[in-house]
Structures are given as structure tokens and as C-alpha cells.
Amino acid sequence: MRGWPVTLTEGPVGLRPLRHRDAATWRELRVRNADWLRPWEPTNPETPLFRSGLGPYVSMVHTMRREARQGLALPWVVTHEDRFAGQLTIGAIVWGSARSAQIGYWVDKQVAGRGVIPTAVALAVDHCFFTVGLHRLEANIRPENAASRRVVEKLGFREEGIRRRHLHIDGAWRDHLCYALTVEDVPGGLRARWLAERKQAFPRRT
Numbered sequence: 001m002r003g004w005p006v007t008l009t010e011g012p013v014g015l016r017p018l019r020h021r022d023a024a025t026w027r028e029l030r031v032r033n034a035d036w037l038r039p040w041e042p043t044n045p046e047t048p049l050f051r052s053g054l055g056p057y058v059s060m061v062h063t064m065r066r067e068a069r070q071g072l073a074l075p076w077v078v079t080h081e082d083r084f085a086g087q088l089t090i091g092a093i094v095w096g097s098a099r100s101a102q103i104g105y106w107v108d109k110q111v112a113g114r115g116v117i118p119t120a121v122a123l124a125v126d127h128c129f130f131t132v133g134l135h136r137l138e139a140n141i142r143p144e145n146a147a148s149r150r151v152v153e154k155l156g157f158r159e160e161g162i163r164r165r166h167l168h169i170d171g172a173w174r175d176h177l178c179y180a181l182t183v184e185d186v187p188g189g190l191r192a193r194w195l196a197e198r199k200q201a202f203p204r205r206t
Helices: 020-033 054-067 116-132 146-152 188-203
Strands: 008-010 013-017 074-080 083-094 098-105 134-143 158-169 172-182
Touching: 008 116, 013 020, 013 116, 020 054, 054 074, 074 116, 098 116, 098 188, 116 146, 116 188, 134 158, 146 158, 146 172, 146 188
Parallel strands: 098 134
Antiparallel strands: 008 013, 013 074, 074 083, 083 098, 134 172, 158 172
16 A cells, blocks of 8 residues: 555654554553443454453454555554553545545543544655655544544544434443544644644643
């Protein structure tokens, strides 16, 4: 796939491909953040929240690397100050006349609220639109997940309606709100727009 593998950075925030040697760090973060993530994480036997072994991570890496080779996903680690802070995946890529994909992400509670995920999403969106060649990106979020909704709303994703019983999460089929962007929505790039808005909201003191 054009534009993969790749590492992207903006200040202290980065996106880089998954590595096998991240396994111990991933396990520690997933276990420590289990209660934080449980209400929002899709039920997935390949990456259970509460397993302490390294097997689920190794399986996930193999699966995601295969999908990346096939042009079906872009699986990134989110880093903050060069430390593993979460994951962001562009998945369910459809080519042909659609050229669309879905965004999923999670972040360590210890760095939440610092603009890490909005910056990571902005980097990923620009790469998908202007290098990979996708046209539309969706983020499907539970209505109750206010923090995740704030991420996409701050970035200018438009809400397109409810998807009834869209994913199995925390023991039941849950409704999700669909948010989306197309390349026409960000002609100058999402990263530049996001950074300009942050600068305006939080001007640097002199």
C-alpha cells in the first residue's frame, strides 16, 4: 500500500507501526487501563482487555501486519514523548469507487486530555487523504462516550446519524453515532487546521 509503513510526528505526538518488542508495554497499559477502556472497546477475542499474557498482542500484530500488506489497514502505535501511549488504526479500508475506511483509537488514561489523540487523528487523516489516496474516513462512537466524541467534534467531523446495534461492546450490541470526513472537507489539511485552532484557543504567553 502506498504510504505504508510510515512514522508521523507533530511535536511530542507520534504515530509509528506496531512492533513485536512493544508487547510488554502494551500488556501493562491494557491491564492498567482495563476499567477505563471496558465501556468503549469492541469485544474481540484477538485482543481481550483482561488477559495478562503476550499471546493476544502477538496475534494482533500478525493480523494487522497482514492486513496492512493487503492494503486493508494502517495500524499505528500512538506515542507521546516517545512513549507508547495508545493505538490508532485505520481499518476496514475499501478501495474501488468507495476509497473509505474507519478510524479506531484508544489512549492511556494518564495522557488523556492533552491533545494527544486529536493530534494523532489529524496526522492520520492527512496521511490517508493526501498520501494513501482515501476519500472518506468514518469514526463510529458510542453516544455515551463524551470524551471520544469531543475528539472528532473538535476536528470538524460531521455527525451523520445513529447506527443501531452497530458493535458488540461490554456484553451487548451497542448503538453508535457515525462521524465522517471526506477529503473535500479539509482542502488545506486537517493537521494545519487543528494546530491553528489550538494556537488560537491557547495562545502562547509572552
